[in-house]
Amino acid sequence: MFARAQVVVAALLALTGAAKPPAPPVLTIVATDFAFTVPGGAKAIVPAGPVTFHLVNHGKEMHMMGVVWLGDKTAADFIQALRKQSFVGAEVGGVNGIAPGESGTSTVILKPGNAVLVCWVVSADHKLHALEGMFAPIVVERPTGQTAVEPPTSIGIALHDYSISIPNDMHAGRHVFRVNNEGSVTHDVELFRLSPGADTTDVMAWVDKPAVGSARAYPLGGIVGEDQGLHSYFDADLTPGDYMLLCWMPDAKTGVPHFYGHHMWMKFHVSSS
Numbered sequence: 001m002f003a004r005a006q007v008v009v010a011a012l013l014a015l016t017g018a019a020k021p022p023a024p025p026v027l028t029i030v031a032t033d034f035a036f037t038v039p040g041g042a043k044a045i046v047p048a049g050p051v052t053f054h055l056v057n058h059g060k061e062m063h064m065m066g067v068v069w070l071g072d073k074t075a076a077d078f079i080q081a082l083r084k085q086s087f088v089g090a091e092v093g094g095v096n097g098i099a100p101g102e103s104g105t106s107t108v109i110l111k112p113g114n115a116v117l118v119c120w121v122v123s124a125d126h127k128l129h130a131l132e133g134m135f136a137p138i139v140v141e142r143p144t145g146q147t148a149v150e151p152p153t154s155i156g157i158a159l160h161d162y163s164i165s166i167p168n169d170m171h172a173g174r175h176v177f178r179v180n181n182e183g184s185v186t187h188d189v190e191l192f193r194l195s196p197g198a199d200t201t202d203v204m205a206w207v208d209k210p211a212v213g214s215a216r217a218y219p220l221g222g223i224v225g226e227d228q229g230l231h232s233y234f235d236a237d238l239t240p241g242d243y244m245l246l247c248w249m250p251d252a253k254t255g256v257p258h259f260y261g262h263h264m265w266m267k268f269h270v271s272s273s
């Protein structure tokens with residue numbers, strides 16, 4: 001009787017174990033000046049659903065890794081359009097700017113189809129990294145098993161036209177930020193840690209001259225452009241101090257980044273946990 005009950009319990013555990021959806025797969029991408037190295041190379045395949053990208057910057061410049069979903073279009077179509085200053089695909093997020101030697105993590109929700117990883121940073125010589133070779137194709141396939149679950153969130157960020165909202169009290173620690181685009185256009189968000197006395201000028205130094213940056217503001221990643229209605233996640237370690245969040249998506253009409261043209265930035269303070 002007892003043994004039989006044990007078998008039933010074991011069977012139930014096996015069932016619930018099988019029913020538990022997996023965490024998102026993690027893809028580690030290495031950024032150099034100016035290329036991405038992706039596991040699997042040109043044949044990189046990821047399952048549809050949430051996928052976590054871990055970007056490691058081995059370059060001498062700031063880099064980011066945006067994810068553009070292309071459907072049945074290809075990375076070649078995307079680059080060809082970009083050379084003509086036009087755009088194909090949908091922006092679904094990615095790891096935003098990280099300093100040389102750093103790494104950043106972001107979880108993006110992907111649909112089956114082709115996608116391309118893109119660096120949107122512009123060098124001091126005005127060259128767009130993507131057009132210097134900093135792009136890589138990936139293929140998103142229907143998952144063979146269960147779709148992964150999205151990461152548990154510790155802090156919610158909402159992006160509006162044109163402002164950023166976060167909770168009032170921010171505490172130190174390792175956090176997973178969920179970023180919802182509640183606006184009507186594509187937005188992104190970049191997180192900077194500020195040295196005492198640093199201001200917007202120090203942050204703008206990174207955005208204007210990513211190869212030079214500023215010693216008084218430090219880029220910690222964030223999420224690359226995500227289209228209206230989408231959400232994605234990024235991880236960051238917050239220590240007590242001052243921080244800034246900003247959106248550097250270019251305005252569709254003027255090309256001026258949202259933080260300049262629409263003052264889409266905010267400062268916040270992190271207290272000890």
Ligand SMILES: [Cu+2]
Pocket residue numbers: 162186187188247248249258264
């Ligand atoms: Cu914006």
